[in-house]
Amino acid sequence: MHxxxxxxxxxxxxAPMAGVTDRPFRQLCKRxxxxxxxxxxVTSRKDLWNTxxxxxxxxxxxxxxxxxxxxxxxxxxxMAEAALFNIDRGAQIIDINMGCxxxxxxxxxxxxxxxxxxxxxxEIIEAVVNACAPRNVPVTLKMRTGWCQSHKNAxxxxxxxxxxxxxxxxxxxxxxxxxxxxxAEYDTIAAVKAALRIPxxxxxxxxxxxxxxxxxxxxxxxxxxxxxxxxxxxxxFREIGHFLATGEHLAPPLVSEVKRLLVEHLQDHYSLYDxxxxxxxxxxxxxxYVRDLPGGEAFRLQMNALDDCDAQVAAVEGFxxxxxxxxxxxxxxxxxxxxxxxxxxxxxxx
Numbered sequence: 001m002h003x004x005x006x007x008x009x010x011x012x013x014x015a016p017m018a019g020v021t022d023r024p025f026r027q028l029c030k031r032x033x034x035x036x037x038x039x040x041x042v043t044s045r046k047d048l049w050n051t052x053x054x055x056x057x058x059x060x061x062x063x064x065x066x067x068x069x070x071x072x073x074x075x076x077x078x079m080a081e082a083a084l085f086n087i088d089r090g091a092q093i094i095d096i097n098m099g100c101x102x103x104x105x106x107x108x109x110x111x112x113x114x115x116x117x118x119x120x121x122x123e124i125i126e127a128v129v130n131a132c133a134p135r136n137v138p139v140t141l142k143m144r145t146g147w148c149q150s151h152k153n154a155x156x157x158x159x160x161x162x163x164x165x166x167x168x169x170x171x172x173x174x175x176x177x178x179x180x181x182x183x184a185e186y187d188t189i190a191a192v193k194a195a196l197r198i199p200x201x202x203x204x205x206x207x208x209x210x211x212x213x214x215x216x217x218x219x220x221x222x223x224x225x226x227x228x229x230x231x232x233x234x235x236x237f238r239e240i241g242h243f244l245a246t247g248e249h250l251a252p253p254l255v256s257e258v259k260r261l262l263v264e265h266l267q268d269h270y271s272l273y274d275x276x277x278x279x280x281x282x283x284x285x286x287x288x289y290v291r292d293l294p295g296g297e298a299f300r301l302q303m304n305a306l307d308d309c310d311a312q313v314a315a316v317e318g319f320x321x322x323x324x325x326x327x328x329x330x331x332x333x334x335x336x337x338x339x340x341x342x343x344x345x346x347x348x349x350x
Contacts, residue, residue: 001199001222003036003093003168004138006066008223010035011244012212012237013170015203015227016070016095016142023059024268025285028261029230030064033238036223037068038142041097044073044082056272060090070142072097074114076127083128087135094132096125098143098157099172115157115176116147122160129165140168142203145188148177158192158200169196170225173204180228189219201225207236208333209243216244232288233333234261252329259320262289263313270309279309286316292331293323 001008014021014029014037026037042057043049060067069091071082083094098114098121114121129139141161146152158169171192173184184204193200202221206212207229215224230236235253242250253261265285270278283304290296299319306312 008035010241011223012241013223013225015225016040017227023063027063028265029234032235033241038095039069041070041072044071044078058089066092068093068095070095070097076123079124080127080131083131087137093138095140095142125161126164138167141166142170144172144176146175148175152188154188155191155195159195162196162198168199170201170203186218193220209240212240252332254329255324258330266313275309279307279312
């Protein structure tokens with residue numbers, strides 16, 4: 001699969017998730033089998049570009065390419081300028097956010113709120129494509145099936161985006177109204193795929209090898225994009241990749257390997273953030289790693305009381321060593337059936 005001039009290693013992608021897909025997380029997922037990863041969204045507001053938060057989100061030091069950066073906003077000229085700002089800082093692909101359902105984003109008419117105004121959505125798409133074209137930087141689009149059940153316009157927007165020069169479209173199989181409740185539906189993604197010549201990526205509730213296989217079959221999509229299922233289980237990409245290639249399951253990772261991966265993830269995380277922010281923002285990642293493990297909830301509560309990086313790492317190592325004395329491998333993820341209802345309270349996935 002290609003995005004513009006870039007040949008991807010495989011058809012497994014890391015979804016952009018605000019507060020999650022920073023450089024350490026993207027690099028880890030790529031090491032563990034993802035062929036492509038998109039950054040957490042960067043605002044188009046110029047007055048925020050010099051903030052520490054934005055500078056961290058625009059940090060791609062040492063990251064293998066292609067470097068894809070998602071931008072969010074509501075004004076065409078500002079979005080075009082944001083695209084150029086990120087290209088100057090290493091972005092090789094620009095992704096337009098029309099998928100985020102978060103109220104703080106949609107209340108400002110950004111993210112999936114743009115799907116309510118097709119004229120504005122197309123104006124933004126055209127402005128970003130025109131800004132990126134002289135730099136030979138492809139533009140992609142991430143969106144939902146529509147704003148609500150009665151107004152699913154993903155096909156119309158996708159067709160307009162392709163005509164404007166967008167080179168890949170990713171569709172999350174829910175409306176903005178759904179958020180992350182209920183089950184993702186794939187019929188709309190299949191309709192988008194049937195309507196376009198450019199690559200189409202399926203996103204939503206893809207958490208196991210079987211689900212990835214089924215979604216690819218149902219939608220005809222060129223790739224799958226995985227978000228929440230990779231939180232705490234970044235090896236899900238290699239598991240899915242192996243299954244799609246061979247029809248066989250990989251054994252779950254050894255506890256000793258997960259310990260090493262988690263500690264390396266933490267050290268890289270601390271290197272991007274200072275200790276005060278790093279130890280606190282790492283808590284969610286640790287919580288995701290241990291949530292399905294014996295004693296994980298009790299450990300999470302204990303770990304959340306720590307405010308020192310060294311103490312946090314020592315606690316993780318102690319927990320994983322004790323777990324390793326009880327079992328060799330991490331429990332395998334359960335395999336949900338396509339159509340099974342899945343709900344979540346996580347609100348930052350975009």
